[in-house]
Amino acid sequence: MIDFSPLEAWFITGSQHLYGPDVLKQVNADAQAIVDGLNAGGRLPIRLVFKPVLTTPDEVAAMLRDADAAPNCIGLVAWMHTFSPAKMWIGGLRRLDKPLCHLHTQFNRDIPWSSIDMDFMNLNQSAHGGREFGFICSRLRRNRKVVVGHWEDPAAHDRLAAWQRAAAARHDAQGMQIARIGDNMRQVAVTEGDKVEAELRLGYRVNGYGLGDLAARVAAVADEAVDRLCAEYDEQYAMAADLRPDGARRSSLRDAARIELGLRAFLEDGGFHAFTDTFENLHGLKQLPGIAAQRLMADGYGFGAEGDWKHAALVRSMKVMAHGLPGGVSFMEDYTYHFDPAGGKVLGAHMLEICPSIAADRPSCEVHPLGIGGKEDPVRLVFDAAAGPAVNATVVDMGDRFRMVVNTLDVVAPLEPLPKLPVARALWRAHPDLPTAAAAWIHAGGAHHTGFSLALTVEHLEDFAEMLGVEFLLIDETTDLRGFKNELRWNDAAYHAAGAHGR
Secondary structure (H helix, E strand, O other): OOOOOOOEEEEEEEOOHHHOHHHHHHHHHHHHHHHHHHHHOOOOOOEEEEOOOEOOHHHHHHHHHHHHHOOOEEEEEEEEOOOOOHHHHHHHHHHOOOOEEEEEOOOOOOOOOOOOOHHHHHHOOHHHHHHHHHHHHHHOOOOOEEEEOOOOOHHHHHHHHHHHHHHHHHHHHOOOEEEEEOOOOOOOOOOOOOHHHHHHHOOOEEEEEOHHHHHHHHHOOOHHHHHHHHHHHHHHOEEOHHHOOOOOOHHHHHHHHHHHHHHHHHHHHHOOOEEEOOOOOOOOOOOOOOHHHHHHHHOOOEEEHHHOHHHHHHHHHHHHHOOOOOOOEEEEEEEEEEOOOOOOEEEEEOOOOOOHHHEOOOOEEEEOOOOOOOOOOOEEEEOEEOOEEEEEEEEEEOOOOEEEEEEEEEEEOOOOOOOOOOOOEEEEEEOOOHHHHHHHHHHHOOOOEEEEEOOOOHHHHHHHHHHHOOEEEEEOOOOOHHHHHHHHHHHHHHHHHHOOOOO
16 A cells, blocks of 8 residues: 555756856756666665756746646755756745755766866856755755765665655655544543644644444455455464364454454545554444554554554554565554663563564464453464664654654564563663663653654654654664753744744
């Protein structure tokens, strides 16, 4: 359900008529060569589309207006080959809605020491042409990413690729439909939020649906479809003995399969990208969706437990950013701590709903009591997460703005077996250490729910937050708690100065 193939990013080049037609012809050829080289490099997930060189205010305004209107254009990559007077960019940039990346590069990598002359200098003015463009973007308070480096350098390709992934997620967020099946968990604060402001700022369309709408879909699922899905479970997962075809609890697996099929049909027919449920509202279902939520996440849907629509949306956006990358993305929750003086760790899990895209090995399909919800024991996939570098991200509503908090992690294998813990889980070391990371997260008001990824980096999430105008806070190896608390104070002052609707 995530497809980058129709998407494109436009490559626009700035110049002017001062240098004459021959120079502009060369500028156009060089820009085309850069686009061809970036596309051929194999590192960009989305195709760059060359656009003719821009030399007048009217050309700039028309191009940026066309980009905003193009349904498959996720954003613009701008390059100043020569000196492009920045006043000509004001009209277009003031109205531009889509993300912008400033590629500060030059066509030649090296200075041609023995042959450089003024003709060369007039043509190759990116070093100061980019500064002119940078000034007007800053004067207009225009959010953008700046990538500096030669266009053939793989590091520059990777930074553009990260921006493209974030822009694709931002593109997906515009009109993202999120189904809240039931309300959020009662009396919980952090799962609440301003859904009107979320649509204005982030693009999400969040609406509630009664559980009866889903229950009717589940009841309508044919037995033959249940048979086929159970056979798929048998093939894909290590099946617990009591869930096998001759097992005593095979009927529970059939009930879980029926719920998945009904939920999948509900989401597909409604055009939803993400959904939530809550264990406090299960009327009409035999069990809480466990394996259903896990498998739907694996297919690209966002999910949030207990009605947490902000993290359902975040997981979906992270799924889009991670499309085609190894590692996976999941809904997650910090569940319990390992306060070892030699190095604290966090055990992340949830009642049922952790995505198998992060699994280290083949998941086991099991059924166990849940202890809450008052329904039959739910079926779920049980596994340990793969080891490696990872990120946890949260989005919270601070009243005057949305805030994203990101913590970098090292996921490790469990220190001992967990034979009695019947849920999927991940064990990690939070950077810079558990006491600092947890205190900083709490000072920032970060939620207990997160989007967790072994595929994404800080750069993806920071680019995404920048595009949406969301406050971004990072907790990593360099975090100092005193400095972090000061950053929170400075940000509060800045947003207060901007006004209550400075989101």
